Amino acid sequence: MFAFILRRSIQSVVVLFVMSLLVFCMINLVGDPVDMLVNPESLPDEIERVRRDFGLDQPVYIQYWQFLKGALSGDLGKSYVFGRPALALMAERFPATLELAFCALIIAVIIGLPLGIYAGLRPDGFATRIIMGMSVLGISIPTFWLGLMMIILFSVILGWLPVSGRGEIGVFLGVESSIFTMDGLKHLIMPATNLALFKIAMVMRLARAGTSEVMAQDFIRFARAKGLPRKRIIKSHLLPNILIPIVTVIGIEFGTLIAFATVTESIFSWPGLGKLVIDAIINLDRPVVVAYLLFVVALFLALNLIVDIIYAALDPRVRLQGDDT
Amino acid sequence: MMISNFKRRVLITGLVFGILSPAAHLSADTLKVGLAAEPTSVDPHYHNLTINNSMATQVFDALVLQDVNQKLIPGLAVSWTPVGETTWEFKLRPGVTFHNGAAFTAEDVVATMDRAADVPNSPSSFGTFIKGKTFEIVDDLTLRVSTEKPNPFVPNDLSRVAIIDSAFAEATTEDFNTGKAAFGTGPFKFVSWLPGDALTLAQNDGYWGQAVDWESVVIKPIKDGTTRTAALISGDVDFIERVAPSDLPNLEKRDGVSVYKSVSNRLLYMTLHMTDDPVKPYVTDRNDNPIPSPFQDIRVRQAVSMAINREAISDRVMDGLSAPAGQFSPEGYIGYSPNLSADEYNPERAKALMAEAGFKDGFKLTVHGPAGRYSNDARILEAIAQMLSRVGIDTTVETMPASVFFKRFSRGGPNKTPEFTVAMSGYANGSGEPSHPLRIFIHTKQKDRGYGPGNRNGYSNAEVDKLIEDGRAMMDIAKGEAAFIKATEMSMREYALVPIHHELATWASSDAVTYEHGALDSTFIHNIRAK
Numbered sequence: 041m042f043a044f045i046l047r048r049s050i051q052s053v054v055v056l057f058v059m060s061l062l063v064f065c066m067i068n069l070v071g072d073p074v075d076m077l078v079n080p081e082s083l084p085d086e087i088e089r090v091r092r093d094f095g096l097d098q099p100v101y102i103q104y105w106q107f108l109k110g111a112l113s114g115d116l117g118k119s120y121v122f123g124r125p126a127l128a129l130m131a132e133r134f135p136a137t138l139e140l141a142f143c144a145l146i147i148a149v150i151i152g153l154p155l156g157i158y159a160g161l162r163p164d165g166f167a168t169r170i171i172m173g174m175s176v177l178g179i180s181i182p183t184f185w186l187g188l189m190m191i192i193l194f195s196v197i198l199g200w201l202p203v204s205g206r207g208e209i210g211v212f213l214g215v216e217s218s219i220f221t222m223d224g225l226k227h228l229i230m231p232a233t234n235l236a237l238f239k240i241a242m243v244m245r246l247a248r249a250g251t252s253e254v255m256a257q258d259f260i261r262f263a264r265a266k267g268l269p270r271k272r273i274i275k276s277h278l279l280p281n282i283l284i285p286i287v288t289v290i291g292i293e294f295g296t297l298i299a300f301a302t303v304t305e306s307i308f309s310w311p312g313l314g315k316l317v318i319d320a321i322i323n324l325d326r327p328v329v330v331a332y333l334l335f336v337v338a339l340f341l342a343l344n345l346i347v348d349i350i351y352a353a354l355d356p357r358v359r360l361q362g363d364d365t
Numbered sequence: 366m367m368i369s370n371f372k373r374r375v376l377i378t379g380l381v382f383g384i385l386s387p388a389a390h391l392s393a394d395t396l397k398v399g400l401a402a403e404p405t406s407v408d409p410h411y412h413n414l415t416i417n418n419s420m421a422t423q424v425f426d427a428l429v430l431q432d433v434n435q436k437l438i439p440g441l442a443v444s445w446t447p448v449g450e451t452t453w454e455f456k457l458r459p460g461v462t463f464h465n466g467a468a469f470t471a472e473d474v475v476a477t478m479d480r481a482a483d484v485p486n487s488p489s490s491f492g493t494f495i496k497g498k499t500f501e502i503v504d505d506l507t508l509r510v511s512t513e514k515p516n517p518f519v520p521n522d523l524s525r526v527a528i529i530d531s532a533f534a535e536a537t538t539e540d541f542n543t544g545k546a547a548f549g550t551g552p553f554k555f556v557s558w559l560p561g562d563a564l565t566l567a568q569n570d571g572y573w574g575q576a577v578d579w580e581s582v583v584i585k586p587i588k589d590g591t592t593r594t595a596a597l598i599s600g601d602v603d604f605i606e607r608v609a610p611s612d613l614p615n616l617e618k619r620d621g622v623s624v625y626k627s628v629s630n631r632l633l634y635m636t637l638h639m640t641d642d643p644v645k646p647y648v649t650d651r652n653d654n655p656i657p658s659p660f661q662d663i664r665v666r667q668a669v670s671m672a673i674n675r676e677a678i679s680d681r682v683m684d685g686l687s688a689p690a691g692q693f694s695p696e697g698y699i700g701y702s703p704n705l706s707a708d709e710y711n712p713e714r715a716k717a718l719m720a721e722a723g724f725k726d727g728f729k730l731t732v733h734g735p736a737g738r739y740s741n742d743a744r745i746l747e748a749i750a751q752m753l754s755r756v757g758i759d760t761t762v763e764t765m766p767a768s769v770f771f772k773r774f775s776r777g778g779p780n781k782t783p784e785f786t787v788a789m790s791g792y793a794n795g796s797g798e799p800s801h802p803l804r805i806f807i808h809t810k811q812k813d814r815g816y817g818p819g820n821r822n823g824y825s826n827a828e829v830d831k832l833i834e835d836g837r838a839m840m841d842i843a844k845g846e847a848a849f850i851k852a853t854e855m856s857m858r859e860y861a862l863v864p865i866h867h868e869l870a871t872w873a874s875s876d877a878v879t880y881e882h883g884a885l886d887s888t889f890i891h892n893i894r895a896k
Contacts, residue, residue, distance in 0.1 A: 071768035075775065077488035079413040080805070081795050084818050086493060093486065121405050121412075122560075123486035123538055133561065188591055195599040203596040204399075204587050206562055309587045311561030322737075324768045 045345065052341040059337045063330050064107060068100045073120055073324040094120055107330070116334065117327030121320070126331035130313060136206055137305070137312030139217050141297035143232035144239060145290065151236075152243030153286070157274065159244065160251020171244065178241030187234045187307040194230060201230050204309035231308040235301055239293055246289060250282030284355055291347035292340070299336040394580035396878070399593045399602040400888060403586035405488075407558050408541035409527035409549075410481035413489040415795065418525070419887035420584075423566060424464075425527030425549030428455055428474065429520045433883025433892065434698055435630075435797030437520055441469060441528055441550060445520050447840045448509070453519045457506040461573050463530045464555075465548040471502040476531035484538065494522040515838045517845055521798040552577045552891040561586065566890070578895040597622065597873055604874040606888040610684035610740075613871065621876050628688045628695040629870040629886040631793040633739055635732075635749070635863040637666050638786045640823035643779060647731040647786040651759075656728065658786055660822075664722040666860035668715040669787075670708040672756040673749055675866055677710070682744050687866035692857050693794070693802040695867045698884045700799030702850045705857050707864065715756040727757025734762070734789035735770040740868055746789050749865075775821065783821035789865070792819075793886070799849045803833045807856045824861040 074096060078087050091097045095106060107117060116126045159168040195203045207227030210220030218224025254260060255278065263273050302314035309315070313332065320328035402416045409421035422430070430440035442455040461469040482495040498519065501509040510519050527549065529536075536546035547555035552574065553566035564584040568577055585602065587593045590609030594616065596602045608616060608624065617624045638645065641657035650656050659665045675689035689707035694700045719727065732750060736743040743764045750760035765773075770790075777784030794801050809825040810817035816830075829852045836848030857864070870886035874893070881892040 071766070071770075072772040073768075075771035076768050079489040079493075079795070080792075080819065081801065082413065082489060082493045083496070083815055084812055086490060089490070089492075090488060118486065120488050123406070123411065123488070129560075136561075188595075191592065191595045191599075195601070196595050199599060203599050203601045204592050205585055205601075307589050307592055309561075309585065309589070309592060311559065315561055315588070322766075322768070 044348075048341075048345050048348075052338070052345075055341060056334060056337060060108070060111065060330070060334055061104070063333045064104050065100065067326050067329055068103070071324050072096075073326060076323045077120055116331040119320070119325050119328045121323055121325045121328075126327045129316060129328060130331060130335060133311060133313045133316050135217065136310060137298055137301055137314065139219055139228065140232055140235060140301055140305070140310060140312060141294060143219070143228055144236035144297055144301075145294055147233060147236040148239035148243050148293075149290070152240040153247050156244035156247025157251050157278070157282075160248040160255065161274075163252060172248070175241040175244045178237050178244075181237070183234060183238065183303050184307050186237060187231070187304060190230050190234055191307075202227050204307075206311050231304050231310050234308070235297060235304045239290075239297070242289070242293070243286060246286050247282060250285060251278060254278055254281045280354060284351065287350055287354060288347050291343050291350070295336075295340045295343045298339060396579040396582045396604065396890075396893060397602040398582060398584045398888070398890060398893070399587040399596050399605040400584055401586075401588060401590070401593070401607045403560070403564065403584075406538055406542055407544075407547050407555060407564075408484065408538040409529070410477075410484045410491050411487055411538045411541075413491055413493070413525075415887050418795075419885075419889055420564070421527045421549075422551065423553045423890050424547060424551045424555045425529065426551050427524050427527055428457075429524040431524050431797050431885075433881060433885055433889070435794070435883075435885060436699070437524060437797065440524070441474075442508075442523075447517075450515050450840065451513065452509055452511045454503075455508045455510065455523075457508060458573060459506055461550050462571060463548045463550055464569060465530060465532075467530045467532060467548075469528070469530075469550055470505040471508045472505075473528055473531045474508055475500045475502060476534040477526060477528045480529070480534050480536075481526050486538070491526055494525045498522070515840050517837070517840050517842050518796070518798045518800070521796050525796065553582065556581070577891050578893075582890055584890065594873075597875070600875070603878055604872065604880070604893055606870075606872050607886075608871040608873050610686050613684065613686070616873050623874050623876055623879070625872040625874075625880050625882050626686075626869050627882050627884065628867050629793070630693075630695055630698055630884040631739075631791060631868045631870075631886055632690055632693055633687075633742075633745065633789065633791050633865045633868065634690075635669070635787060635789050635865065636822045637669060637860065637863065638783075638822045639666075642823075643782075645778070645784075645786045647733075649729045651726060651729065653729065659722070659724055659728055660787070662722040663859060664718040665724060666863065667708075668718040668722070668756060669753065669758070670860060670863045671711045671715040671718070672752050672758070673708070673863070673865065674710040674752055675707050678745055678748055679866060682741050682748055683866070683868075686740065686869040686871065688869065690864040690867045692853055692864060693792070694799075695884055699794075699797060700802070700846065700849055700853060702854050704854055707866075712752075712756050719757055724757070727759060729759045729761070730787060731761045731763055732787045732789065733770070733774070733785040734764050735767040736764040738767040738770070739791045742789065742791075745865070749789070785821075788821070799846050800833060800837050803829075803849055803852050803856070804837070807852065807861050808833050822861075824856070824859070826856065826859065826861075829856050829861075 074087050074091050078090055095103055110117060118124060119126050119129055122129060155171050159171050162168050191203050194201045205227060207218045207224035208221040209216050209218050209224060212220045218228055260273060260277055263277055301312060302318055305312045305314035317332045404417040404420045405412050405414060409425050426440045428440055428442040430438050432438050441458050441461060443458050444456045446454055448454045457471055463469060478495050478500055482492040484490060497512055499511045503509055530548055533546040540546035542558060544555055544557060552569055552572045554569050556565040556567050558564045566582045568580050587596055593605040594609060594612040597605045616622050637660035638658045639661050641661060644655050644657050646655050648656055648658055679685060679687045679689060691707040692702060692705045732746060734742055734746040746762050746764060750762045753760040773784045774788055775783055792802060804816055805819040807829060808816040809830050810820045832848045832852040836845040839845040872880055872882060874880060877896055879894050879896055
């Protein structure tokens with residue numbers, strides 16, 4: 041187990057290094073941040089001043105070397121636009137995105153899993169057709185359109201929920217989150233559901249496919265022949281078996297929820313990472329874009345590792361590579 | 366994909382917003398505002414950016430203020446007069462205190478200028494307005510500003526710099542963001558800023574001018590236009606800026622909502638390359654061989670202008686949110702000439718002019734422009750390309766993200782020269798001084814003297830240059846303005862640029878408030894009043 045984690049960590053560092061090189065070089069090919077930063081009414085020497093101050097007058101390899109030196113000491117550079125460390129900016133926005141992604145994931149599992157299992161157990165039922173029909177909708181409707189529809193229905197027509205932004209923030213066990221206040225939850229529920237919709241449909245389809253596959257297997261038939269109650273069969277024999285692919289997918293999907301909640305965050309003006317990075321891309325705020333992309337790579341590497349470990353815990357047959365015990 | 370989604374969105378929002386009845390609201394003391402952008406800092410000297418500057422005017426004052434049409438009005442200075450050829454004297458407003466209780470004196474002005482000229486890490490500094498000026502304290506409430514050469518625009522420049530308490534001359538940008546140093550003399554006090562979430566201000570009850578009507582104001586950044594409209598209708602906010610054009614007709618019809626529109630000073634223009642050095646690959650004859658720029662001939666430039674149907678662009682592309690333009694300034698704004706108007710659409714005359722200039726068979730052209738920088742920019746350029754093609758200029762459009770466009774626009778060609786033959790871009794006068802667009806775009810390029818940094822097409826007219834330079838050396842602003850208007854008329858008649866339109870700025874609010882607006886498209890919260 042330890043050897044496995046160690047080996048994966050070393051691989052991760054190599055991947056991160058290669059990514060940083062790629063990202064840094066690619067982004068230097070696009071435009072010139074100075075044009076986006078300096079007000080056109082400024083005197084001509086202002087452009088030179090900014091270029092010098094931000095080190096943009098140096099060749100790319102020197103800029104990269106400076107970046108790498110900083111990165112090794114945990115400094116991914118300062119945002120051109122905000123003048124603050126890119127990591128600090130991201131850390132400021134991260135809790136908002138994390139709680140959004142987390143809630144979306146919970147919603148996806150709570151709704152998707154039971155419905156999917158139900159659909160798998162009763163493949164020909166009337167309710168199943170409705171459920172599966174909805175899942176097709178969930179996968180195919182564009183997020184931003186649905187977000188707007190939700191705003192119109194729940195905020196404009198019914199007046200139940202606020203249109204945008206993050207609500208009041210509460211503290212529970214030292215953790216600050218808008219989950220802990222009523223106002224916060226009201227602000228959270230719509231964007232979280234919007235973000236979850238695609239994932240609900242996906243969990244549902246995975247659960248259904250898994251259920252119909254597992255239910256046809258010999259050990260289930262045997263359990264039934266033995267006269268085990270239906271609940272027990274589902275809980276002890278079906279669930280652990282279908283959970284393995286679902287956990288894998290959910291693990292990775294959690295990463296995509298955090299990394300790519302951009303559209304939902306824009307529609308609902310959610311003060312998370314997505315909004316930060318979109319603005320950074322538009323304004324060519326290179327340090328923020330680079331820091332963000334490296335963060336996303338690191339996130340996926342970590343999630344993959346965690347998924348592999350949980351995998352092993354769920355399925356005793358799985359042995360991790362390099363696991364000599 | 367993008368377009369069909371957009372259309373669907375317009376349709377549905379239109380339907381729903383149209384049917385609904387208005388929600389009356391507005392809690393008595395708190396005003397909630399939804400803006401399209403948010404400042405990058407609360408430090409008023411960190412970043413010379415439109416949104417930062419308009420937010421700074423809420424908490425801070427400058428010596429000279431600008432009204433909604435950028436006319437200069439007294440701020441922390443009650444009067445300013447030239448004394449001698451190169452010196453201005455400012456009489457400061459007595460009895461003004463900062464939000465932290467400190468009294469305002471000439472010393473604060475000097476300390477402010479020291480700090481603002483050189484804020485660390487500034488992505489666009491205020492040094493432009495300060496460098497080259499010497500500040501001399503005469504007494505607590507009198508200040509003299511000297512320049513090397515006569516400079517009639519010292520009051521304009523100083524209207525751009527927010528005055529802070531000298532106690533915070535050493536404060537960092539972070540100190541302002543957290544509120545530790547964010548004490549001004551403005552109509553609002555700074556309360557808190559959560560980036561991406563909300564900026565909160567409170568009434569300054571000791572304000573020297575007209576007090577604002579709100580005990581507190583919460584400013585939320587809501588980037589998506591349709592979400593802003595929804596937030597207004599549902600009562601989440603009381604006031605929004607930049608109404609999505611597709612929502613505008615419905616908002617206008619709706620009870621309980623007021624809509625405000627004004628022709629802004631944001632100009633969309635085309636620039637046509639007028640020298641044959643170098644021959645660029647973007648104009649070719651019918652057989653795709655590059656040719657020297659046909660736009661050296663004024664008749665071809667005029668043909669381009671006459672081929673553009675500005676009314677049609679306003680109606681069909683801009684949803685009525687643009688006003689055809691024939692010069693930099695909209696009517697009623699500094700530097701406006703009543704003798705210039707937008708060219709009439711006249712394709713027949715355009716064709717005749719082309720033939721006269723020896724381009725009876727036309728030529729092929731590639732035009733460039735940014736996508737997503739100005740309202741409907743890419744669609745406007747496509748419309749113009751079709752119009753040009755109709756008079757024989759076979760036009761192809763190439764648009765790109767602003768970040769790529771501006772680099773190529775200003776120095777993408779050989780030896781860092783401007784790359785394009787014909788490009789579309791935008792301009793808005795931020796300083797409120799009439800010589801600004803002339804100095805930037807019209808004057809012959811002379812880098813060391815600060816002339817013509819935006820002159821990318823090689824336009825050069827010695828007489829126009831002289832008018833601009835003379836006007837800029839006259840301490841009598843009225844005389845100077847006459848020179849600038851003359852220079853504007855001459856250069857526009859030679860198509861130094863081809864103006865297309867001024868964008869209309871829009872705002873909307875609940876009926877419980879009113880808004881005073883003008884040629885500036887930024888939003889000034891203190892102009893939002895209770896009815």
